Amino acid sequence: MERTSTCIYHFLVLSWYIFLIYYISQTRNPQISTIPANGRQWKYLTFLNLVLQAIFYGVAFLEDVLKRIKEKKDVKFITAFKDLLFTTLAFPVSTFVFLLFWILFLYNRELIYPKFLDVIFPAWLNHAMHTSILPISLAEVILRPHRYPSKKTGLTVLTVASFAYMGRVLWIYSETGTWVYPVFAKLSPVGLAAFFSLSYILIIGIYLLGEKLNHWKWGDMMLPRKKMK
DSSP states (O other): OHHHHHHHHHHHHHHHHHHHHHHHHHOOOGGGGGSOOTTGGGGOHHHHHHHHHHHHHHHHHHHHHHHHHSOGGGGHHHHHHHHHHIIIIIHHHHHHHHHHHHHHHHHHGGGTSOTTHHHHSOHHHHHHHHTTHHHHHHHHHHHSOOOOOOHHHHHHHHHHHHHHHHHHHHHHHHHHSOOSSHHHHTSOHHHHHHHHHHHHHHHHHHHHHHHHHHHHHHGGGGSOOOOOO
16 A cells, blocks of 8 residues: 555656646746747756656656566666665755755845746746755655665765756856856856855755665665675
């Protein structure tokens, strides 16, 4: 019964994220022309996070289905991939988007989500993109155990993803002369470097927090496997 409930939950969350991605992709408004076209929605971390969450919950749902029709040993690869995806990317990125968005929004919304966007995106969509992502991720921590990789592997994956996105932000600026987010335009080169550095420290801290939460909920059974000597 528990496995069936988890399967249904993963399917519902997957459907929710697919709906959000489709809804945002279909949104059209003349005012959106003030946003640089290069990369379209794919340049925004918020949208990339929605795609990431959809991929994760798709894998989680696939694992649930396969476990119902096969023996556990037959889905070890899917389980390992699901755990790696959640621990190194899905949980850290969703939590990072939630924290950084609302910190900047409450300080000065024009730095991250200008007021004219309220005409394009309704309030419920803003919260779907930036608020509900955190409780959904926390629910996943509570509902299912996830085996964390070694610190070296986990931090390497997260670091590569972080620097890849920062590199994309800088590349878009070099090509268009416009920053992805208004906050970057307010910063000097030193300030931008400091912002990126603090953001990197924050997301690493979130990764370590996720590992602690997982251990708190599920105990030593989900600690990284130690190499045999």
